[in-house]
Structures are given as structure tokens and as C-alpha cells.
Amino acid sequence: MKSKKSLVKLILILCLIAILTAGCSKTANTQNTANSNSVVITDMLGRDVEISLPAKRIVAIGPGALRLVCYVNGASKVVGVENAEKQWPSSGRTYIMAYPELKELPVIGPGGADSAPDAEKLAGVKPDVIFVTYLVDKAKADELQAKTGIPVVVLSYGKFATFDEDVFKSLNIIGKIIGEEKRANEVVEYIKKCQQDLDNRTKDIPDEKKPKVYVGALGMKGGHGIESTQANFPPFKAVNAKNVADETGQKGSIMIEKEKLIAWDPDIIFIDENNLNLVKQDYDKNTKFYNSLKAFKEKSVYGFLPYNYYTTNIDTAIADAYWIGKVIYPERFNDIDPAKKADEIYKFFLNKPLYNQMAEIYGGFKKLDMDN
Numbered sequence: 001m002k003s004k005k006s007l008v009k010l011i012l013i014l015c016l017i018a019i020l021t022a023g024c025s026k027t028a029n030t031q032n033t034a035n036s037n038s039v040v041i042t043d044m045l046g047r048d049v050e051i052s053l054p055a056k057r058i059v060a061i062g063p064g065a066l067r068l069v070c071y072v073n074g075a076s077k078v079v080g081v082e083n084a085e086k087q088w089p090s091s092g093r094t095y096i097m098a099y100p101e102l103k104e105l106p107v108i109g110p111g112g113a114d115s116a117p118d119a120e121k122l123a124g125v126k127p128d129v130i131f132v133t134y135l136v137d138k139a140k141a142d143e144l145q146a147k148t149g150i151p152v153v154v155l156s157y158g159k160f161a162t163f164d165e166d167v168f169k170s171l172n173i174i175g176k177i178i179g180e181e182k183r184a185n186e187v188v189e190y191i192k193k194c195q196q197d198l199d200n201r202t203k204d205i206p207d208e209k210k211p212k213v214y215v216g217a218l219g220m221k222g223g224h225g226i227e228s229t230q231a232n233f234p235p236f237k238a239v240n241a242k243n244v245a246d247e248t249g250q251k252g253s254i255m256i257e258k259e260k261l262i263a264w265d266p267d268i269i270f271i272d273e274n275n276l277n278l279v280k281q282d283y284d285k286n287t288k289f290y291n292s293l294k295a296f297k298e299k300s301v302y303g304f305l306p307y308n309y310y311t312t313n314i315d316t317a318i319a320d321a322y323w324i325g326k327v328i329y330p331e332r333f334n335d336i337d338p339a340k341k342a343d344e345i346y347k348f349f350l351n352k353p354l355y356n357q358m359a360e361i362y363g364g365f366k367k368l369d370m371d372n
Helices: 002-035 065-071 083-087 094-098 100-104 119-124 138-148 165-178 181-202 234-238 244-248 258-264 273-285 287-291 314-328 338-350 355-362
Strands: 038-042 048-052 058-061 129-132 152-154 212-216 228-231 252-255 268-272 301-304
Touching: 038 165, 048 152, 058 065, 065 094, 065 129, 065 165, 065 338, 083 100, 094 100, 094 338, 094 355, 119 138, 129 138, 138 152, 165 181, 181 234, 181 314, 181 338, 212 244, 212 258, 228 244, 234 314, 268 273, 268 314, 273 287, 273 301, 273 355, 301 314, 314 338, 338 355
Parallel strands: 058 129, 129 152, 212 268, 268 301
Antiparallel strands: 038 048, 212 228, 228 252
């Protein structure tokens, strides 16, 4: 009898040990999962991407992807760049001007708006994540991820780039992945602060008291003369300017006939300095046309820094908006020195003052004299 009782006790003890062991094992597994650095990120195409945080080795492909990474203090983590970043002149792409060492990194693909990602070269530099803009749709992003075995996170500049919610979301995604969430939030808040400041300075000006303005010589898949303009031009929108091209009802880039410019006869004309040489050449051939325009007759023609180079350099676009605001509404921007403001903006975004370099290349913020 005693032996039976002892056997029962032994069985009970063994069962209890088994239960406790199973319980401990389950608790340990749950803890390991909880402590894992692997998270699921939803990218700008709505794809759920599993990735280990923080990513210490990164690459960025497609127009503007590397720029956004640099804004969020990610330049030191980049392990390869597109060949286009190496071959194109740095001028205009302020992130390369600020971090020229990026051009010394291994090539991870051709680059350019119409290129295709190179899975083999991307995998070769062993990044923890591939950031990409424009080059892929959902299916291609999934395919690239499958080919490389590396998480692919798609970013976006949205429709308006400079002050677009998609840019803000993209910056925050990068910040979370590379361990720079605080910096990403600071960048988003800075852009919004500039947007609010520009709007507050100009939003209460009656439309009838605003001068008519026009922007010409904008790049659009190449260089163009004064006929190349844009409706809803972001720096104009930022300061609530009266853009004559908005009358077309179109959005984005427009090529107009010169007769249309005569009909609009804007009070102030701004010229993209990247194509200023084309305007000057045309001015020499068609001086009568230009001098028939009020802005040219009254010397109200101004240059601004080009900000579209491998999509939008947000820093330069904001600097241009302050300069343009100063020209159109000098009394509303009397506290702004455009060159100093530009350097403040560049230093915030890229940790370096770049205005003098940009001005040396393009001419800077100034009134233009076509005869010189």
C-alpha cells in the first residue's frame, strides 16, 4: 500500500515538474519575442515589410531617396550609391555637396529616373535595408526584395514634394528604421514651421494688391527658355503669390507661347538660373519681345536657385520661397536676409552652409541684367 502511495506521489511530482518546465519554457519564448528588434514597417505603397532595427547599413535608390536619408542624419550609414550620383556634377544636389564622400562608395546600380534596380549589385554591398523612390511599383518592390533577400522599403515625395504629407511620412519611416526618430520628427517640424511662417507673412494680403508674377526657364526633362513655366509653382504657393500661369487651370509644368506671356504681362518675372543662359541667348536674338514686357522694361526680373535636380531639393526650394517672398512683398520680409536664411536652412538640413557654393555656381539671389 505504501509503495502504491509512493508511486502516486512520484507521478504527481513528475507531472508537476513537467507542468512547471513547460510553463517556464513558454515564458522564455514570449520574452525572446518581446525583446526581438524585428518589427513590421508599412511603407508608402502600403506594403508590410519586416525589418530588424536599427538598420546600420543602408542604400537608397531612385530620385530623391538618398537626399531624404541625408536629411535624417543617415549619410554615415550609406554603403553604396547609384552611378548617377557619381557621374553627375554635384552642383544643385545639395546632399552630395554636403557629403561628397558619398561619391567614393561602391556602385549599386545605374541610377536615373528611367533606370531599373540592379539586384546583384545591391545585394553585393550587404545592406540591412533598401530605400527606394519612383523606380518600383508594389510588384517590382516585392520582386526586388525576393531577389536580394533584403527588406525593400518604398518612399514617396507625393505630388507636391516640398510641403507634402508623403514626404513627412517618408522621413519618419527612415528615422524609425535607422534609429533617428527624433531627428526625423525635427525635420518634419522644421518644414512645417517654415511653411507656416511663409503663409502667415502673406496670407492676409488682398489679391488686388498682389503683383502678377511669372516663373520661366524651368527645367523639364532638359533645359528650356522663358516659355517653360509651372502652374501651382511651390515657392509661389508658399507665399500666396499671384501666379499668372495658374489662370490656365493646369497643374505642373507648362510650355507656353510667347504671345501668352505678352498677354499676361506680369509685374515680376523670376528665372531659374540653371537655364539663365538660354534666356540670355534668346534675349540677344529677340530683344524687342523681351523689352515689350513690363517686368523687363522696369528691371523687375530676378534669378533664383534651381531646386529640381534628381527630384526636389527641399532645402533649396524653401530658401527660394523666402527669397521670392522678399522680392514680391519686401515689407513682409524686411527681417529676412535671403542669403543668411538660405544658410540657416542648409545647416539645418545638411549640417553645412551651402549658399555661397550655390551662388558661385548659379548666380544666387539677385536682380538680373540681361545686357550684362
